[in-house]
Amino acid sequence: MEADLRILMDLKSQIERSRNFWRRWSKEYLVNFFQRNKWNSQISEPKVDDIVLVKEDNLPPAKWLYGRVIEIHPGKDNITRVVTLRCKNSLLKRPASKLCILNVKD
Structure with a gap:
């Protein structure tokens, strides 16, 4: 039971890190390519x-x-x-x- 909870918490953490990466990538890096x-x-x-x-x-x-x-x-x-x-x-x-x-x- 405790192992399942740990796996679930790890998965949630990985999903959040992935979302943060793509959010930062699109706001900080990708915008440099689009000329305004x-x-x-x-x-x-x-x-x-x-x-x-x-x-x-x-x-x-x-x-x-x-x-x-x-x-x-x-x-x-x-x-x-x-x-x-x-x-x-x-x-x-x-x-x-x-x-x-x-x-x-x-």
């Missing part, structure tokens, strides 16, 4: 073949998709607003503002 600039300043836009992380508001960061940009869709002002990504076995269209460009060397 005013509309009139230059920001780096996704390019074809960039590897990106796709921010999903309804999912924890560990479940976010990543993919390769295969097509960009610039707006009338020639600024890329939407991109087409290849993720696993599917193609997705996502707004450029929800992408985190990863510095990956092939």
Whole structure:
């Protein structure tokens, strides 16, 4: 009985540490990748073949998709607003503002 209680307490502690890790990772580390600039300043836009992380508001960061940009869709002002990504076995269209460009060397 006491061993079961100890296992349960250890599991609860591990779950809490995991939650704290992902909370800190998304608030302290991941936000550095998402650029928050005013509309009139230059920001780096996704390019074809960039590897990106796709921010999903309804999912924890560990479940976010990543993919390769295969097509960009610039707006009338020639600024890329939407991109087409290849993720696993599917193609997705996502707004450029929800992408985190990863510095990956092939």
